[in-house]
Amino acid sequence: MNIAHHSFLVRYRRMLCLLCCIGFTATAAQAQDVSALVAKVRAKIDQVNDYTAEGRLKTNIAFLKVPVSRIKTYFKKPDKFRLRKEGGISVLPKGGFSVNMQSLILFNDAMAIAAGDGVVDGVKTKIVKLLPNNENSDVILSTLYIDETNLLVKKAVTTTRENGTYDITLTYGQYAAYALPDKVIFAFNTKDYKLPKGVTLEFEDAEKPADASQLKNKKGKVEIVYSSYVINKGIDDAVFK
Amino acid sequence: MWTILQAELFKIFKRPRTYIAFAAIAALITMVQVGMKADGDSYVKFMLSTLGGNFDVQGKIMNGYLVCYIILQMLLVHVPLLVTLIAADTFSGEANTGTLRLLLTTPYSRTQWVLAKFTAVVIYTLLLLVWLAILALVLSMAVFGTDDLFLFKSDYVVLIRENDVFWRYCAAFGFAALAMITVAAVGFLLSIFADNSIGPIVATMSIIVFFSVLSTMNIPLYNTIKPYLFVTHMNSWKEFFDERVTENNEAVAGSIQYPMRIVHSVLVLGIHILVLLGAAVWFFRKKDILS
Amino acid sequence: MQPVIAINDLCKQFGHVQAVSHLSFTVQPGDVYGFLGQNGAGKSTTIRMLLTLIAPDSGDITLFGLPLRSRRKEILRQVGAVIEKPDVYPYLSAYDNLRLFARLKQAHTGKQQLLQQLELLGLAERAFDKVKTFSQGMKQRLGIAIALINDPQLIILDEPTNGLDPQGIADIRNLVLWLSRERGKTILVSSHLLSEIQQVATRLVIIDKGRRLLEGETAQLFNPAETIVELQTGNNERTLQLLAQSEWQQGLQPARQTSVVLKMHSNDIPALNKWLVANGVAVNLLQPRHSLEDYFLQITSGKQHVDDFTGRTV
Structure with a gap:
């Protein structure tokens, strides 16, 4: 299954590139620091020309009962990305990445603001806020948490008009040197799900998911855990078609 | 015993009425399949829209497994009516044609007759379900292909991996067989008390419809009696299509959310069958044949 | 000689109606026994009790010297009966009906014997036609063919001439006489018409309201x-x-x-x-x-x- 549109990694990279641009156009002194930081981050990311990664995709949404699936992702510079699953049906947050990141890329006139320090997973990070100037942009605000020491983006929070707020949390391990995460968690708000019984033809007593408290948890999560990367070994373009 | 069972089966499959049910099932299933083939995509779109628009579901949702599920959901409510046509006719039909008195002057006991006739009805019911399975499952698989089963339930959505589906259908059909045999047992018992088949057929259908309506009404007064109605338990086949999830909300392949519900339903239905059949034997042994 | 049928003090009540009341009679081997009474006199109830279709309230029935209740299966193997209307499966052919009941009566008959039986009763030409296309007389003959298929010692015919035309009635009469004289069968035949019984019965009993009015040899009764x-x-x-x-x-x-x-x-x-x-x-x-x-x-x-x-x- 090709799920290129959900390639949040690609957008994450794009976003970083964008940040670099924004960084250069910023005028404030803080922005100078920000731009320097972002440039370094970008340089790190640029080491990777292509990669193939194997991982497991986990969906954690209260009203979705979906088993874990094995996936394979492919990336090639500048923006080719593909997520493949061996057959079957996949459920992913709708365009969470595509729509918003695309908007981010249009941020030519976004404003970058250093917003102090934060801690993600016990690691000290610099917080950078991006504000698009374009009033029609779906993205209202984007916040990045950057680990200055290792030059890694640890977290990104994006608020959109249509789809609420998305959190992307990245955990690095073995492939931190390439700025490639071992684990990515994409968290987002979900709406209530309820089908009339007439539609589902379930006339019996309402069935509740095992843990009722999970229903109240409106945050949906999609998690990808990568087990291995093959980096810079070249990829046939046919993979992305 | 084997002789009278053979005779019963011979009669069942020699009469035109038997094939009405098979034809009806074929017509209904084909109708659903044609509909799904023609307009299944918009059905899927509609269902997906209920997810709230923030999900992107990709893959062949409208596949043979889903079509089979849709068919079962719609049809398993009505198959009892078809089973009733034969089951409730068992004794009453013979009383009506007058052949019952001929049968009962053969050197077999009344108990043997009840058991043989019930076995024949069970065989008929099973064949009806096999026919249903062939058309609803095998034909759908052939026409629509197979893939993961993506089910919209009223409170949540379940995705079952392709290689985890088939056994669930086998189990569901097995359970449905038990449910249908329960219905058959109701009609069978009622058929003892009448001299024409219309009465018991209508009575059995009325019982099913009445209880079904009752079990769909969410009224506290009725909720207390629901667990004792066999109709309530007839839908438990759906439990086979619900997975257990881990605390991370991750569905466990090959699991069933509430296996005990199935066990409970199997017991309730099984007890119903035994009690109904026992009552049939008891009443029939005592009955004076006046037809 | 042991009686084929011995009924002693038989009673049966349906609700408030006493259908059979202290009825006793015996049928000897070789008898053509006329069982007379108007409609509703209790003839059918008695015959059904003889065939275990109805359980008596009290009284004893022995057939071939065996108690009916405990030796039912043995007894029924030696009995053939047509009870009221000759009802068979309308959706089966005459042959299939006969074959079905031959098997049920544990008569080991081959196709040839079945066809012979149908021929004996003049149904050979229609053997493979569905019974629903048959006339009343043909159904009656098929009913008798079924009753005779296990070569029973005792033949019970309940109102065998009901609904038949004069030719049909004559055919049945001749068949009864043939079965009795040529085949040595014991026959119990019920009717509400004396004239019918008079011509075939060696003995007869008349009942009314479930009670025996008189019984005796036909020759003596016609004094x-x-x-x-x-x-x-x-x-x-x-x-x-x-x-x-x-x-x-x-x-x-x-x-x-x-x-x-x-x-x-x-x-x-x-x-x-x-x-x-x-x-x-x-x-x-x-x-x-x-x-x-x-x-x-x-x-x-x-x-x-x-x-x-x-x-x-x-």
Whole structure:
């Protein structure tokens, strides 16, 4: 299954590139620091020309009962990305990445603001806020948490008009040197799900998911855990078609 | 015993009425399949829209497994009516044609007759379900292909991996067989008390419809009696299509959310069958044949 | 000799209706036993009790010397019956019906024997036609074919001539006589018509309201001393007056509208005729009828209360 549109990694990279641009156009002194930081981050990311990664995709949404699936992702510079699953049906947050990141890329006139320090997973990070100037942009605000020491983006929070707020949390391990995460968690708000019984033809007593408290948890999560990367070994373009 | 069972089966499959049910099932299933083939995509779109628009579901949702599920959901409510046509006719039909008195002057006991006739009805019911399975499952698989089963339930959505589906259908059909045999047992018992088949057929259908309506009404007064109605338990086949999830909300392949519900339903239905059949034997042994 | 059927003090009640009341009779081997009574007299109930279709409230039934209740299967293997209407499966052919019941009655018959049986009853040509296309007479014959398929010792025919045309009735009569004389079967045949029974039965029993009215050998029951003579003349009134003053007066019965009725010995009929002619009576009709017939007519038409005759066992 090709799920290129959900390639949040690609957008994450794009976003970083964008940040670099924004960084250069910023005028404030803080922005100078920000731009320097972002440039370094970008340089790190640029080491990777292509990669193939194997991982497991986990969906954690209260009203979705979906088993874990094995996936394979492919990336090639500048923006080719593909997520493949061996057959079957996949459920992913709708365009969470595509729509918003695309908007981010249009941020030519976004404003970058250093917003102090934060801690993600016990690691000290610099917080950078991006504000698009374009009033029609779906993205209202984007916040990045950057680990200055290792030059890694640890977290990104994006608020959109249509789809609420998305959190992307990245955990690095073995492939931190390439700025490639071992684990990515994409968290987002979900709406209530309820089908009339007439539609589902379930006339019996309402069935509740095992843990009722999970229903109240409106945050949906999609998690990808990568087990291995093959980096810079070249990829046939046919993979992305 | 084997002789009278053979005779019963011979009669069942020699009469035109038997094939009405098979034809009806074929017509209904084909109708659903044609509909799904023609307009299944918009059905899927509609269902997906209920997810709230923030999900992107990709893959062949409208596949043979889903079509089979849709068919079962719609049809398993009505198959009892078809089973009733034969089951409730068992004794009453013979009383009506007058052949019952001929049968009962053969050197077999009344108990043997009840058991043989019930076995024949069970065989008929099973064949009806096999026919249903062939058309609803095998034909759908052939026409629509197979893939993961993506089910919209009223409170949540379940995705079952392709290689985890088939056994669930086998189990569901097995359970449905038990449910249908329960219905058959109701009609069978009622058929003892009448001299024409219309009465018991209508009575059995009325019982099913009445209880079904009752079990769909969410009224506290009725909720207390629901667990004792066999109709309530007839839908438990759906439990086979619900997975257990881990605390991370991750569905466990090959699991069933509430296996005990199935066990409970199997017991309730099984007890119903035994009690109904026992009552049939008891009443029939005592009955004076006046037809 | 052991009786084929022995019924002793049999009772059966349906609700408030006493269908059979303290009924006893026996059927000996080789008998063609007439079982007479008007509709609703309890004939069918009794026959159904004989065939274990109805459980008696009290009383004993033994067939072939075996108690029916405990030796049911053994007994039923030796019995063939047509109960009321000859009902068979309309959606099966005559052959399939016969084959089905042959198997159920554990008769080991091959296709050839089945077809022979159908031929015996004149159904060979229609053997493979669905029974729903059959006439009543054909169904009746098929019913009898089924009753006979296990070559039973005892044949029970409940109202076998119901709904049949005169030819059909004659066929059944001949079949009964053939089965009795040629095949040595014991036959119990019920009817509400005395005339029908009279021609075939060696013994008979008459029941009413579930009770036995009389039983005996047909030859004895038709006692010539009790012959009823029906007389139609040019002037019945005048004939009646003449008879009332003559030696014939003691046999005179209440007059009917169109005839004069006398009870007398059948040997005296020629003398009566002579006397009438000598007295100038124009005799249009002089018909002897047995008293039993009149008696039975009275029961079945309900004109006279039967209690008057109870205990009149010959």
